[in-house]
Amino acid sequence: MQIRKATESDIPAIVELLKSSLGEGLIQKSERLWIWKHVENPHGASPVLVAEADGKLVGVRAFLRWQWQYKGQVLQAIRAVDTATHPDYQGKGIFKKLTLQGLDDAKEAGIQLVYNTPNESSKPGYLKMGWVEMGRMAIKLKVNPFAYKQSTDADAPPQDWGKLETILPQLNNPVEAEQVQTVLSPAYIRWRYQDNPLFNYCFLSDYRSYALFYRIKAHSFGQEMRVVDLLIDKKAFDKTARKQLSTAFKQISKACFLTSASGRHFELVKDVYPSMGLLPLVYKGPIVTLRNVTLEVAQFNELQQQENWGFALGDMELF
Structure with a gap:
């Protein structure tokens, strides 16, 4: 099996792999969606890795580029998003290999932080690879x-x-x-x-x-x-x-x-919002996890505290 960086010519095969591995679900897979999401993003094109075996793509791991602003500093981040392993090749550690290679590549590219919003099933795998849990979004x-x-x-x-x-x-x-x-x-x-x-x-x-x-x-x-x-x-x-x-x-x-x-x-900024009623905040949003890449330990510790974030739903919404 070979792990390499994806190219534009891989996009049709990547989309087919996503369909065969994940199905259509609530979000339909298409080349147009992939290009919009991973190529046209103004924060930068996504780093994408693929695994090849037996002459075909059997795994894909994409990291969506994102730029966060914090105390006057622009943090270069990636969001661990689209990933898939061909059904015939599951259980062979392809997800972990792609993810760890992605972290190595991110460090070389000057990425400082990885974040994502895993579900309860995928969260344990991320925690084993060094992610930390911030908790559920308010x-x-x-x-x-x-x-x-x-x-x-x-x-x-x-x-x-x-x-x-x-x-x-x-x-x-x-x-x-x-x-x-x-x-x-x-x-x-x-x-x-x-x-x-x-x-x-x-x-x-x-x-x-x-x-x-x-x-x-x-x-x-x-x-x-x-x-x-x-x-x-x-x-x-x-x-x-x-x-x-x-x-x-x-x-x-x-x-x-x-x-x-x-x-x-x-x-x-509640004084800016129109009326949102009297119900208290509920911590029922997506689970947020973080992975340090090149940040100083003290700064990464700050980022683990949700009170230091001012994210809107548009920043964290799955798409």
Whole structure:
């Protein structure tokens, strides 16, 4: 068996391997999705390793590039995401070999941190390879019992992405710089939300002082309004803008049984958010795990504490 870096010509075989190993599931596998996710990412193209045996690809391990900002420093990170082993070759340690080789490559490339959101089944394997568990992500929830099992979407306001892009350079994450947060840019917003081939993201904006990004997710109990990012121009986000955002937000959320947002993001900038109800935070979000690559031990210890993070749901959402 040979382990090597993937090339663009491997993409069709990688997609077929993902399908044969994982099935379609909730997220359909396609070359278009792979290219959007692992090639067009403005944080950088993903390091991808493949395992070859008997003249075919039998394993793949991809690490999504991500840039976090923390106390004035840009942290170069990767997110351990798409991985698959051909059904005929499972149980041969291919996942571990690809992952450990990926860590070696990451160190040479100057990557400082690996993070991911494993499920309960995959978490033990990561912990054995040196990952540490931060815990479950805090979530802020608002429940509207009158929308139980309601399936009629509230109409999103007109979505002028071109007009929105003209104000994005003036908008920022309202979280202070001492909290870990994604490095934002107009290119990132366009890639993450406008061009996303998986989900239909919408936004609320006055095209002047704020942009709230969200998507509607269907559940058996009704609909969820998932708030994934909220950006503002602190100088321009005045009383009039707050009222306008609150009115637009209420129009959408009243059609949803559940409205959700990152608990950390909400707690840090709750004065910016429209009304999210009185329910306390619940630690029911994804499990977050970290793996140090080249950080100083003291800094990595800081990053293990969720109170040092200001992530939005859009930063941690699986896609």
